[in-house]
Amino acid sequence: MIAAQDTQQRLTPGPLAPAVLARMLMEPVVTVGSLAASAAYFHAAFAGPYLILALLVFSLTFPGRAPRGTSPGAIASEVVAGWILVVGLLLMLGWATRTIGSFDPRVIVAWAAMTPPALFTAHLLLPALLPRLLATEGIQRVAVIAGAGGLGRKLAERIAAAPFLGIRVAGYFDDRACDRLDGLASRELLGSVDQLAEYAKRHRVDMIYVTLPMASQPRIMKLLDELHDTTASVYVTPDIFMFDLIQGRMDTIGGMPVLAVCETPFCGMNGVVKRASDIVLATVILVLIAPLLAAIAFGVKLTSPGPVLFRQRRYGLDGREIVVYKFRSMTVAEDGPVVRQVTKNDARVTPFGAFLRRTSLDELPQFLNVLQGRMSVVGPRPHAVAHNELYRKLIKSYMIRHKVRPGITGWAQVNGLRGETDTVEKMKARIEYDLDYLRHWSLRLDLQIIWKTIFVVFRKPETAY
Numbered sequence: 001m002i003a004a005q006d007t008q009q010r011l012t013p014g015p016l017a018p019a020v021l022a023r024m025l026m027e028p029v030v031t032v033g034s035l036a037a038s039a040a041y042f043h044a045a046f047a048g049p050y051l052i053l054a055l056l057v058f059s060l061t062f063p064g065r066a067p068r069g070t071s072p073g074a075i076a077s078e079v080v081a082g083w084i085l086v087v088g089l090l091l092m093l094g095w096a097t098r099t100i101g102s103f104d105p106r107v108i109v110a111w112a113a114m115t116p117p118a119l120f121t122a123h124l125l126l127p128a129l130l131p132r133l134l135a136t137e138g139i140q141r142v143a144v145i146a147g148a149g150g151l152g153r154k155l156a157e158r159i160a161a162a163p164f165l166g167i168r169v170a171g172y173f174d175d176r177a178c179d180r181l182d183g184l185a186s187r188e189l190l191g192s193v194d195q196l197a198e199y200a201k202r203h204r205v206d207m208i209y210v211t212l213p214m215a216s217q218p219r220i221m222k223l224l225d226e227l228h229d230t231t232a233s234v235y236v237t238p239d240i241f242m243f244d245l246i247q248g249r250m251d252t253i254g255g256m257p258v259l260a261v262c263e264t265p266f267c268g269m270n271g272v273v274k275r276a277s278d279i280v281l282a283t284v285i286l287v288l289i290a291p292l293l294a295a296i297a298f299g300v301k302l303t304s305p306g307p308v309l310f311r312q313r314r315y316g317l318d319g320r321e322i323v324v325y326k327f328r329s330m331t332v333a334e335d336g337p338v339v340r341q342v343t344k345n346d347a348r349v350t351p352f353g354a355f356l357r358r359t360s361l362d363e364l365p366q367f368l369n370v371l372q373g374r375m376s377v378v379g380p381r382p383h384a385v386a387h388n389e390l391y392r393k394l395i396k397s398y399m400i401r402h403k404v405r406p407g408i409t410g411w412a413q414v415n416g417l418r419g420e421t422d423t424v425e426k427m428k429a430r431i432e433y434d435l436d437y438l439r440h441w442s443l444r445l446d447l448q449i450i451w452k453t454i455f456v457v458f459r460k461p462e463t464a465y
Helices: 005-010 017-043 047-060 073-098 107-138 151-159 193-202 212-227 268-304 351-359 364-374 386-391 396-401 422-441 443-458
Strands: 143-145 167-172 189-192 207-210 235-236 249-253 256-260 309-315 321-325 377-378 407-409
Touching: 017 047, 047 073, 073 107, 073 443, 143 151, 143 193, 151 167, 167 193, 189 193, 193 212, 193 235, 207 212, 212 235, 268 321, 268 351, 268 377, 268 443, 309 386, 321 364, 364 377, 364 407, 377 443, 386 396, 386 422, 386 443, 396 422, 407 443
Parallel strands: 143 167, 143 207, 167 189, 207 235, 377 407
Antiparallel strands: 249 256, 309 321
């Protein structure tokens, strides 16, 4: 389906809507405003280093993004995760440049504490207040949709769900009568497609979305030609957007537009950011857990015969085979054409191995895989090659999860899909979360997953054995 917020903004080029600008400026303004309020409370002059800090914070938080979740809990989780990332980067920068001492610690602590509640409140209030403000000021843009089919109505729903776009859909133009358009009120049907251009001339129409089927190309070309005599902005939304797009976006090759239907989220700078964050996180974590790794290795060797590390072939980026490291938790090391998943009370699992699997400590050597470039800290969990070959035949879009490096933890795992997948339905649910991660990746989402993983590890899941 059409990706909610980001896809709509890509499909709505042109002058920046006031509502979109408000959304982009909201987070930077709130964070800088909180800093100014904290400095004022402790009677610190908002000058010199504080102005520099304000500029850094503005650049790190601009442009602001709407939370992916809509519930208060989801919004709070995303706000806290994003703010931890910003504060962490600023602390590292202050330590590296030895400028931390230039600030009053009370100001910084108060600012770090008060900003998340302020952002949370702003995210809750802005969607409710913005439509009323735009309607009052008379700057809301009016749109009509050519085509009242599934795509046209889906687009209208997404526009209505994104008030920050500042767009009001006045109605539809379609050659079918209302009785052939299930669920469409007669007042919503403004006329036939041939009447659209004349309507746009006589009424205040700012935007026209053409959502007619691609099979109707002659009608589309005729309509576009007629709309050249209007002042409305015209956008074509091809019905290919009804398919399940992965990172769908427009691009150009030598000036010729091309549409990405299935692509990795780690193109360009996103790939650099992802890889840099992986290296930093893996290095820091390995240094911190080095004593724990040594203790686990000693425990594995002491409690059962065999190697400390278990090596298994998995599918990595672009479906290429990689070797993944784990602490051995079983009496066998299966890596053939048939690999049996671990089940409850499995006799192959050693007592010490059961503890490692329950707490996910057996996964810790995979931070070495991250440094090697085979894996990422966050991403779809890698499956054994034998399981991949089985499920790729049973589950549609299964192999798309390999458009990114596999991860030590993932979106599926922090949503309860951890451990054995003994049915195709369970695996389908895991794959849907993996694909959702590809559609909506951001560094903030990665941080949110890492944050949730900490709690998942200490909560004993029924399927981790």
